[in-house]
């Protein structure tokens with residue numbers, strides 16, 4: 001398990017655009033994240049520009065020993081009801097299963113609950129994504145419900161699971 005010092009978050013820089021494009025073009029990652037089509041460079045460029053600017057979305061790079069290995073962040077930040085959707089991916093599968101995801105979410109929770117004063121964070125995960133589902137449970141996320149058989153992939157339907165964590169559920 002890496003120490004907190006080894007896993008850090010930082011804001012996006014222009015140099016990250018190509019790296020994220022390469023990660024998001026990987027078929028396995030696209031399936032886990034629910035991106036149906038291969039993305040074009042232009043689509044990605046527009047998406048990346050928006051992510052750097054939009055106030056309702058805050059995205060960060062995950063650094064492991066100062067190397068960018070993935071992305072994490074908030075979508076749909078709602079400061080009235082004090083909640084936000086979160087997402088995470090580690091781009092290179094060689095870094096999966098080393099505790100980096102757990103540490104990165106704990107860093108994001110500090111920003112959510114201590115800096116942004118959010119009350120609740122939530123996420124969507126497909127039922128075939130056992131690694132992610134188990135990690136979220138381990139960190140204290142609870143299953144709120146699911147959209148049954150709403151995800152179609154390779155000839156089968158899967159559930160889209162909604163999970164959340166309230167700031168008082170478990171201290172970060």
Ligand SMILES: CC(C)(COP(=O)(O)OP(=O)(O)OC[C@H]1O[C@@H](n2cnc3c(N)ncnc32)[C@H](O)[C@@H]1OP(=O)(O)O)[C@@H](O)C(=O)NCCC(=O)NCCS
Nearest residue numbers: 032088089090096097098099100101102125131132134135
């Ligand atoms: C999901 C993801 C962020 C998890 O991060 P990670 O660094 O790989 O996960 P961790 O090493 O922190 O694992 C945390 C827990 O997940 C569970 N886990 C890890 N690998 C697992 C596997 N192969 N099967 C089932 N559970 C697994 C375990 O409970 C583990 O805790 P433990 O090591 O104490 O047993 C990362 O694997 C990833 O980016 N995957 C591809 C993109 C993705 O699926 N994103 C989420 C979309 S909702």
